[in-house]
Amino acid sequence: MTDAFKPRSDFLRVLIERGYVHQCSDYAGLDAKALSGSLVAYIGFDCTAPSLHVGSLLQIMMLRWLQQTGGKPLALMGGGTTMVGDPSGKDESRKLLSVEQIEANKTGIRKVFDRFITFGDGRHDAVMPDNAGWLATLNYITFLREVGRHFSVNRMLAMDSVKLRLGREHELSFLEFNYMCLQAYDFVELNRRCGCVLQMGGSDQWGNIVTGLDLGRRMGTEQLFALTSPLITTASGAKMGKTAAGAVWLDASMLAPYDYWQFWRNCEDADVGRFLKLFTVAPLGEIARLEALGGAEINEAKKVLANEATAMLHGRVAAEEAAATARQTFEEGALAESLPTVDVAAAEFEAGLGALTAFVRAGLVASTGEARRQIRGGGLKVNDVALADERAVIGRDALMASGVVKLSLGRKKHVLLRAV
RNA sequence: GGGGGAGUGUCCCGAGUGGCAAAGGGGGCGGACUGUAAAUCCGCUGGCUACGCCUUCGUAGGUUCGAGUCCUACCUCCCCCA
Numbered sequence: 001m002t003d004a005f006k007p008r009s010d011f012l013r014v015l016i017e018r019g020y021v022h023q024c025s026d027y028a029g030l031d032a033k034a035l036s037g038s039l040v041a042y043i044g045f046d047c048t049a050p051s052l053h054v055g056s057l058l059q060i061m062m063l064r065w066l067q068q069t070g071g072k073p074l075a076l077m078g079g080g081t082t083m084v085g086d087p088s089g090k091d092e093s094r095k096l097l098s099v100e101q102i103e104a105n106k107t108g109i110r111k112v113f114d115r116f117i118t119f120g121d122g123r124h125d126a127v128m129p130d131n132a133g134w135l136a137t138l139n140y141i142t143f144l145r146e147v148g149r150h151f152s153v154n155r156m157l158a159m160d161s162v163k164l165r166l167g168r169e170h171e172l173s174f175l176e177f178n179y180m181c182l183q184a185y186d187f188v189e190l191n192r193r194c195g196c197v198l199q200m201g202g203s204d205q206w207g208n209i210v211t212g213l214d215l216g217r218r219m220g221t222e223q224l225f226a227l228t229s230p231l232i233t234t235a236s237g238a239k240m241g242k243t244a245a246g247a248v249w250l251d252a253s254m255l256a257p258y259d260y261w262q263f264w265r266n267c268e269d270a271d272v273g274r275f276l277k278l279f280t281v282a283p284l285g286e287i288a289r290l291e292a293l294g295g296a297e298i299n300e301a302k303k304v305l306a307n308e309a310t311a312m313l314h315g316r317v318a319a320e321e322a323a324a325t326a327r328q329t330f331e332e333g334a335l336a337e338s339l340p341t342v343d344v345a346a347a348e349f350e351a352g353l354g355a356l357t358a359f360v361r362a363g364l365v366a367s368t369g370e371a372r373r374q375i376r377g378g379g380l381k382v383n384d385v386a387l388a389d390e391r392a393v394i395g396r397d398a399l400m401a402s403g404v405v406k407l408s409l410g411r412k413k414h415v416l417l418r419a420v
Numbered sequence: 421g422g423g424g425g426a427g428u429g430u431c432c433c434g435a436g437u438g439g440c441a442a443a444g445g446g447g448g449c450g451g452a453c454u455g456u457a458a459a460u461c462c463g464c465u466g467g468c469u470a471c472g473c474c475u476u477c478g479u480a481g482g483u484u485c486g487a488g489u490c491c492u493a494c495c496u497c498c499c500c501c502a
Contacts, residue, residue, distance in 0.1 A: 262456080269457045296455040330456055370449085373464055379450040390470095410449080412456060 009034035010069040015227075017284060018277040020062055022203045025213060025226040033197060033225070034071065041066055041198035041227075042074035042190055044131075044183065047082050050108040051251035054263070058229050058278060062200050063126065064116045073126045074196055075113050077106050080135030081182055106130065112250045115313055127194065131186050147185055150218035151211075156180070159207045180208045187212030191221045198225040232278070234268055250313055256340060257314040261322035262412070264306035272301045280308035329414060333384075335406055339414050346419040352393040355382065362407045362415040374409065381408040 005027045007013040011034040015021050024030060033039050043059045045052065052060070063073035079102050110128060113119070117126040156162055156177070187209070190196040199209045209226040216224040248263050249255040255263075267275055273291030276282055282290075282304065290301035303323065310319035321338055328336035342362050344353065356368040359380060365371045372390050374380045380387045382394060383406050394417075398405045404416040 266456060269455090272457095296457090298457075299455060302455095302457080326456080365449095367467065369467060369470095370465085372470090374450060377450045377463055379464090410451085 005031075007031045011039060011066060011071055014065050014069060015062065018065075019274060020058065020065070020229050020278065021227060022230040023206055023226075023228045025210065026223075029223060030198065030225045030227065034069070037070050038195070039066070039071040039198065040074065040194055040196040041071060041200055042076050042129075042187075042196050043200045044076040044078055044081075044186065045109065047077050047079055047102055047105040047109060050105050051249050051254055052109055052112050053247040053249050055247070057250065058232055059200065059202070060113065060116050061278060062229060063113075067117050067124060067126060070124065072124050072194075073117055074190060074194060075109075075117075075126060075128045076186065076190065077109070077128060077130040077132075079106065079130040079132035081131060081179065102132075108251065112313075129190065129193070131182075131189075134189050135182060135186075143185075147188075147215070147219070148181070150215055151181055151184075155214070156211070159211075162207075180211050181215075183208045184212040184215040187224060188216050188219055188221055191216060191224060197222060198227060200227045200229065203228045203231050234271055252314055252318070257310055257318040258322045258325055258338070258340065260314065261306045261310045261319065261326065264309045265302050265326065266412075267302060267305065269298050272298060272305055276301065276305050276308075280305060280312065282308055335400065335402075335404075335416075337402065337404075337416075339406070339416050341404070341416040341418050343420045344417050349394065349396045349399060349419050352395045355380075355387055355392040355394055356390060358382075358394050358405075358417060359407055359409070362417060364407060364409040364413055364415055379410050382406070384408065 005016075007016060007027070009031050012021075012027065012031050030039075041063075043063060045056060045059070063075060066073045082102055106128075113126070113128065119126045119128065162177075187196070187199050199205075199212055201209055206226065206228050209228065213224045213226055216222075247255075248260065250260075264275070264279075273287060276287045276290065277284070290304055293301055306326075307319050307323055310322055325336040325338045328334040329339065344358075344361065355375075356371040359365045359371045359374075360368055364380075365374060371380065375387050375390055378386055382392070383398060383400065394405055396419075399419055400406075404418045406414060406416055408414045
């Protein structure tokens with residue numbers, strides 16, 4: 001579908017070339033708008049968590065490219081919609097957050113955006129509005145009279161997302177049904193306030209976004225546009241961003257840069273090229289070269305991916321540190337001082353620390369029971385020596401010159417215990 | 421409002437005759453093979469001061485030597501009728 005269209009604007013060209021585009025309501029129209037140099041676009045973000053995770057990275061990158069190509073990005077915080085809870089598909093309704101929590105979350109999220117886009121008051125500076133600004137004070141009757149009358153229930157019922165819900169056993173509550181109305185209203189409000197004409201989002205947002213276009217037309221805004229990105233799964237079909245440890249957070253205090261680097265380093269072969277295009281700003285020519293590497297050489301491409309992705313989020317220095325730690329640990333088999341470290345009182349080593357407890361302390365296993373199981377499966381190592389006895393004790397003799405013991409779970413997860 | 425059905429190992433789905441730490445999947449973790457990949461094969465997948473002890477089957481009681489399993493009430497969800 002996008003093949004036939006030749007964009008003239010940098011914005012659309014980059015997005016299409018790099019694989020961000022799944023669907024667009026009007027390629028030519030949007031292209032012309034982008035070419036005019038005054039394109040303002042927004043993406044909505046949940047503020048139910050203190051930061052964002054890689055699941056949102058694709059959207060963040062789209063805003064980044066928008067700014068890079070001369071547009072103005074709006075990162076809309078769903079402070080208002082968070083108050084009613086996000087119903088999209090989930091069985092469990094989200095717990096209500098206090099206003100303070102929402103504010104704190106917004107601060108954390110803002111930190112992420114600051115790494116990718118520039119905020120300010122200028123023409124192309126990004127802005128982070130909060131829909132609580134207009135939703136919280138909405139009067140029901142006024143809303144129905146001025147906005148609600150424009151929604152066609154017939155049309156909404158025909159939407160895939162709604163049909164799906166009606167067909168399944170899970171009901172669709174009135175609140176959820178209204179959610180898309182609020183989202184559509186956000187779009188119109190952002191158009192009035194900031195001249196925003198484009199909403200972007202994941203492909204699952206298509207229906208909601210188009211509802212916004214429709215509302216805009218009925219309420220007399222200028223022509224609005226919709227553009228969605230594909231749902232990103234790994235080559236083997238898994239949803240991206242889930243690891244054993246949990247979500248891949250975009251915050252150093254929630255996920256260390258080293259782990260973030262490892263996340264990208266461990267991607268599947270078949271994903272490298274696509275991920276380089278989506279999650280780094282490396283030139284396409286360079287990516288094509290890296291992507292073409294075969295066999296074990298593809299690991300070079302993975303390192304570039306990890307380096308670039310980490311540098312963008314945590315800075316070049318942190319990325320290089322992570323790369324160095326990985327190199328020492330995996331390629332040279334040396335002890336990298338910068339591995340995740342947990343402090344343990346020196347006295348405990350004197351007394352002899354139970355190996356099971358030590359691994360629990362290091363956070364490598366959740367319980368001593370799990371530690372026992374891993375030992376049986378040969379998964380635990382102390383200073384690179386597989387642990388065979390559950391009752392083993394880690395004493396002072398295990399400490400290396402630098403005063404640390406290296407504990408490993410499998411081949412990839414290592415933690416240092418340091419005597420203090 | 422009336423009738424019928426369902427809630428199981430806190431990741432998910434899902435068997436279960438009164439003796440059950442509870443079948444089987446998926447997912448996840450570990451091992452082997454590799455390249456810190458994929459695919460494949462194997463093991464593990466309640467907790468603990470661990471040849472024993474403790475806590476689990478929507479919630480609270482009851483019957484029983486013994487309850488996921490039987491009885492009662494309550495909660496939640498689904499379906500049909502109104």
